[in-house]
Amino acid sequence: MTLCEVGETVASGAVHVVFLPMTPSSSPSPITSLCVFCGSRQGKSPAFAEAAMHVGRTLAERGIRLVYGGGSVGLMGILADACLEAGGEVTGVITRHLMNREVGHAGVTDLILVDTMLERKSRMAEHSDAFVSLPGGIGTLDELFEMLTWTQLHLHSKPNGLLNINGYYDPMLTFLRDSVHGQGFADAEHLENLIVSDRFENLLDGMAILVH
Numbered sequence: 001m002t003l004c005e006v007g008e009t010v011a012s013g014a015v016h017v018v019f020l021p022m023t024p025s026s027s028p029s030p031i032t033s034l035c036v037f038c039g040s041r042q043g044k045s046p047a048f049a050e051a052a053m054h055v056g057r058t059l060a061e062r063g064i065r066l067v068y069g070g071g072s073v074g075l076m077g078i079l080a081d082a083c084l085e086a087g088g089e090v091t092g093v094i095t096r097h098l099m100n101r102e103v104g105h106a107g108v109t110d111l112i113l114v115d116t117m118l119e120r121k122s123r124m125a126e127h128s129d130a131f132v133s134l135p136g137g138i139g140t141l142d143e144l145f146e147m148l149t150w151t152q153l154h155l156h157s158k159p160n161g162l163l164n165i166n167g168y169y170d171p172m173l174t175f176l177r178d179s180v181h182g183q184g185f186a187d188a189e190h191l192e193n194l195i196v197s198d199r200f201e202n203l204l205d206g207m208a209i210l211v212h
Contacts, residue, residue, distance in 0.1 A: 030211040031204065033065040033091070035128035037143040038075040039136030040103070048075060048135045051165045053082040055134065055200050060088025062204075067128045069120065069143075070094030070112070072105035075134060080105050093123045121146055125156065130207045132161040132200075135168045151193045152186075159207035162196045169196070 042049050052075040059066050066083045069076055070092025080090050090108040098104060099113060114120050121143060125131075133144040150156050162169055173196065180186045195210075197203040 029062060029064060029204070029208045031064055031129045031208050033067050033128050034059060034204075035067040035124045035131045036079060036134060037069070037131065037136060037140045038079060038134035039140055040069075040071050040074040040076055041137065042074050042078070043135055045166055047166050048168075049078050051163060051200070052079040052134060055079060055132070055163070056082030056084075056088065057086045058200055058204070059083050060086035063088075064204075065089045065091060065109075065127075067091045067093070067124050069124070069139075070105055070108065071098070071103050072107075073103050075136065077105060079134070080108055084108070091127055093120050093127070095120055125150070125158070128158065129211055130159040130161065132163055132203060132207075134163050135165055141172075148190075148193055152190045159210045160194050161203045161207050162194055163200055163203055164196050164198050166198075 036055060038052060039048075056066065056079045060083045066080065066088060068080060068090070071077055071094065072080070080092065083090050084107060089110075090105075091110045091112065092105050092108040093112045093114060094104045095117060096113050096115060104111065112123055114123055124143075125147065131144075131147045133140055144160070144162070147156075147158070147160050151158070151160060164170070164173075176186075176191055176194075181188060181191055195203065195206055197206065
């Protein structure tokens, strides 16, 4: 794919892939809080856990509050622990049902308890300037597509990012391009609301350009 200048994107089958310089921006980010969706399991590849740790540390270094699903297990726990250990602030949002199953993270800066999964997503969205999805399962996909749907329906205009570690989301991106868009169930402009990169710094800087 073609290397683009800062702030430009190149369409990759109706999904925007962001390329930015290797050196992160030194100017203050308009993103003050970032919602991260990811798995409650670690997955098979060590690269997934490494990515979660890197995201958590980077958010702390940039002074960006992490907002996430409040879990203490899997990539969720790794992400939150890395951010906290690096001196960052973490807001977790979790249902009482999951908290009662003892998967809630007791060490986060703020832990918000809600009754339903829908309320959980709504509260995470309220507390965030943008969204990034790491590898995860069905719950992560639900959160990713919920936020994309809200963007399509003009319920918010917050950027949606996808951290595509080791090509984890390649089959999904192909499906969105060839089936969802190719078969006429979504316009190209709707899929372009999803910004994709395999480097978190690139993704974060690319989304910052879009924050109003």
